[in-house]
Amino acid sequence: MEPDGIALRMTACSRESSATLPAFEQIVTQCERSVLRVALRLLNHPQDAQDAAQEVFLRLYKHLGRLDDARGYEPWLFRVTVNVCRDILRGRRRSVALEDLTEPPSPEPDAYHGAARAQQLEMLRRGLRCLGEKERAALVLRDMEGLSTREVAGILQCSENTVRTQICTARLKLRDFTSRLSRRRS
Amino acid sequence: MNCKKWESDIALYAGGDLPDGHLQPVEQHLAGCADCRALVEDLRTGQALLAALRDEPLDDAMVARVRYRVLSQVSAPRQVPVYWKLALAAALILAVALAWPRRRQPPKAAPAPRAAAVNLPAAKIVPVRHRVVRHRRRRAPAAQPGPPLLVQFVTDDPNIVIYWLVDPKPQGE
Secondary structure, eight states, X not given: OOSXXXXXXXXXXXXXXXXXXXXXXXXXXXXXXXXXXXXXXXXOOHHHHHHHHHHHHHHHHHHTTTSOGGGOSHHHXXXXXXXXXXXXXHHHTOXXXXXXXXXXXXXOOOXXXXXXXXXXXXXHHHHHHHSOHHHHXXXXXXXXXXXXXXXXXXXXXXXXXXXXXXXXHHHHHHHXXXXXXXXXXX | OOOGGGHHHHHHHHTTOSOHHHHHHHHHHHHHOHHHHHHHHHHHHHXXXXXXXXHSOOOHHHHHHXXXXXXHHHHSOOOOOHHHHHHHHHXXXXXXXXXXXXXXXXXXXXXXXXXXXXXXXXXXXXXXXXXXXXXXXXXXXXXXXXXXXXXXXXXXXXXXXXXXXXXXXXXXX
């Protein structure tokens, strides 16, 4: 997660009921962007992502005194984010067809540079939507958040080999998607 | 060259996820295959873009909304469940019903209104215990209701005097 030593600060606030709320507020301020970003990439829907982030922090508040301090809160937050997003996806059935090759909207012209990059990012966002639930979660945590394979395995509660299989499939699918889209555009 | 079988390993190799034992054969294959080297480049470009996606600024309003919703829920006083409210209301009604005197006993003889002076502390509310007097229903000759009883409470504040006018009911009612 973003700031250094966040696990330490989180540890300090647990089990001290009088100091829980200000410390919790601090955690929310420090982690809200990471949680929201992951939720946004997993759900690809701003309103759902906000709901998910809210639910994640409410669960954190509920479990603040019961979490294992030694392991830190970061894996816990990501795990809950993935689970909450999964529940939302299953509940709302907002899936996108695998062959969604519709043209991405043209980016805002940003002088001379940036437009092409913005289009690439938009293609990537669309590509992420085409991935399966588990592949997307593994790829977002590994390649976007930069967690290690072992950490991702811990968060997704599966083996490292399973994570490797998922990220390998996801990378290849994403690469196929973006190259097909590029060919179509050209 | 059939490179399909190398794809998975290359996808892991590009992200540094390939276990040590598998590195050497992949590197040997890459040394002699331009297509697979291009694949590695493509995959690495995709990874760099994903990392860039992480740095994309989030909508501040969205972030603030989440924070507000979380903190307002957490800091709000906890809602008492409805069944607790109902139980409390029922208990209060029962307590009042039990404590309320069913019959008020009229004063035996009260020829004239009389005043009783009671000194009360200024801002102190003293709970008054009602004594429930139960008496058997008796047939009594119709009696005229007595004159009202006037009780005067004198507080420490000379401007505040409380009068309590009790109208006794006639006996036998």
